[in-house]
Amino acid sequence: MVEQMDAYSEAATSGLYAKQSGLVGKYDNVRRLWEDEITRFFLRPHVERLIEHKQSLMQRVRILDLGCGSADGYELLTGIRHRDADLQEFEIALLTPGVLGFYKGIELNEDLIRQAQAISGDNSKLAFEQADFTKGLPVSGDEKPYDLYFTSYGTCSHHNDDETLICLLADIAKRTEGYSLIVCDWLGRYSYEWQTLWTNNLAENRNMDYVVSYIYEKEEREQLRDQLDHLLLRLISRQEAEGIVAEASERAGVEIKPLEYFDRSVFTGRHMDTAEYNPHAQPIRQAVNSLHEVNIRTDLSSLLIDYVPKPGFEFLDDYFEHLQMCWNTLVLYVDELMQLYDIVTRGYTSPPAPIPGSYPPPLQEMMERMRLVVEGTGWLGYGLPRENIIEPQLGYALRYLAMKLQRGLGCSHGLVGVFEVDKR
Ligand SMILES: C[S@@+](CC[C@H](N)C(=O)[O-])C[C@H]1O[C@@H](n2cnc3c(N)ncnc32)[C@H](O)[C@@H]1O
Known part of the structure; x- marks a missing residue:
């Protein structure tokens, strides 16, 4: 009987036996059904063009995910659908295994790398490396260039000083052979969530003290207030993003051409629920x-x-x-x-x-x-x-x-x- 109970203990410690809820946590319903999907919607035409280009050369797509966490970018990108498929279609993915050549995730945090490795199992098309992207493009001299340089969910805001991002973008531009796509994802300067930080002087409030309180429910959040992790994150407006990219282009002597900017989570950002930076924010x-x-x-x-x-x-x-x-x-x-x-x-x-x-x-x-x-x-x-x-x-x-x-x-x-x- 006791041995039989081991099966339940094993299931419980695996984490997979836990109660699933889309109401809270990193992967809540808004993340999966709004944020991931909105990102996929806007990226789709660009990724589609990239794939067409690679196919015309009889090559597969190579992706570098900078600040990959637990390989979230892989899941996000491979979840892009070919188009709004009709009810009869079954195979609807855009980045199919036949199209994807290699995905490498760069991450500073060792625990997240271990998690990413555990999730990706023995898929040899995926590799993870510990590196700091503020110290330059983490790619060795003999490594083949990538086709898609990707970031997601505010990762570019970890460049607290614009200089490190400018260097990274200039490096990417110089290393590109033929064609590459770059996706930069920042925290928006004018989110309603942090209305108290809005300023017309862009020299002010460049980095915010971002408290990771949203992963807890209200009561727990209050109890843990003093132990919560804080991050310093750059807030960006379109105008500032344009300036960074223009400067990187000039340094590289290569055009980095903006194709699209989009806002994600206008009234649904995580700190709407915490009202941490705006007393008027509603959940x-x-x-x-x-x-x-x-x-x-x-x-x-x-x-x-x-x-x-x-x-x-x-x-x-x-x-x-x-x-x-x-x-x-x-x-x-x-x-x-x-x-x-x-x-x-x-x-x-x-x-x-x-x-x-x-x-x-x-x-x-x-x-x-x-x-x-x-x-x-x-x-x-x-x-x-x-x-x-x-x-x-x-x-x-x-x-x-x-x-x-x-x-x-x-x-x-x-x-x-x-x-x-x-x-x-
Ligand atoms: C906002 S999270 C995004 C994680 C993941 N890409 C996602 O979509 O959920 C930013 C990630 O960048 C990593 N990171 C922060 N600074 C970094 C640095 N200087 N070099 C490499 N990774 C970094 C963090 O550990 C974290 O996993």
């Missing part, structure tokens, strides 16, 4: 996590945003207010749709209010979509249609709004820049 990430959580019913009023403007930052206030208005309008509309829906007659008791043509097109599209979702699934009964279909669909509709209305200026938790070096 919107928690509410969105709940929308996507299986079998959990969300109080839709917890999703309503009351953006509090900051005097002197009108150029940001207009943007945030616009997104807030669109966001709240969609939430309230879905609430109204559910009030009007009758599961017995399988229809609306009275027609939902018409969607004004003056609304921004993404909002009109998502309102129409949600009308069809509620109408088409509200009657299902078994399987909790509100919790498991309507609420996740509202999550995707809100994600669409945030994605379509973003401006790539650093008004969000993450600002990502995609660049190319083309010597062909």
Whole structure:
């Protein structure tokens, strides 16, 4: 009997027997269903072009992930889908094993490297190396150049001094043979989460004291307050990112061309829930996590945003207010749709209010979509249609709004820049 219990102990210590929840932690629902997916959406056309280029040369793609953590970049990139596949498709990955030649992860933290190695098992296409990317490009002289130089989730903000990032980018540009893509991922300077740190003088508040408190739930966070880890992280606006890249281009004597900037997590950054740097921040990430959580019913009023403007930052206030208005309008509309829906007659008791043509097109599209979702699934009964279909669909509709209305200026938790070096 005692021996039999060993099986449970082994399962418990493996970590895989733990209760899974998308409501909290590093890999919560917002990370997997919003942040990873938004990043994939914006990267897809660039990665697609890179693959086409490599295939035209009969070569496979080589990736260098700088600050790879536990190989998160590998998972993110191999999760990019070929296109919005129809229902019949099965093979939908873009970076298939036949296309990926080699992935190397660079990481300073030994524990994370061990974790990455454990996750990747004996896949010999993956390698991990301990190195410090602020000391130059961690690639040896005889190593073949890479095609994609990748960072994710704010890793470039670990360059507290711009000089180290400029050197790294210039190195990449010089080492590129033919063509390479570079993805830089920073913390946005003007995220609503840290509104108290906003400044019009870009010489101020360059690095923030970032407390890693969000991985705990509220009560635990308060108890652990004095033991929490802090990081010094560079806050970046689009203008500053452009300056860094232009300087690196000049140093290398090679053009590093910006292809795209995008803002990720405008009202859903992790510190919205902690209100650590903005007393007005509301736990919107928690509410969105709940929308996507299986079998959990969300109080839709917890999703309503009351953006509090900051005097002197009108150029940001207009943007945030616009997104807030669109966001709240969609939430309230879905609430109204559910009030009007009758599961017995399988229809609306009275027609939902018409969607004004003056609304921004993404909002009109998502309102129409949600009308069809509620109408088409509200009657299902078994399987909790509100919790498991309507609420996740509202999550995707809100994600669409945030994605379509973003401006790539650093008004969000993450600002990502995609660049190319083309010597062909
Ligand atoms: C924000 S985390 C991102 C981790 C991972 N890429 C992801 O997407 O979740 C930044 C990572 O960069 C690593 N890092 C920080 N400074 C570094 C440095 N100077 N050289 C190499 N890695 C570094 C950290 O240990 C951490 O794993």
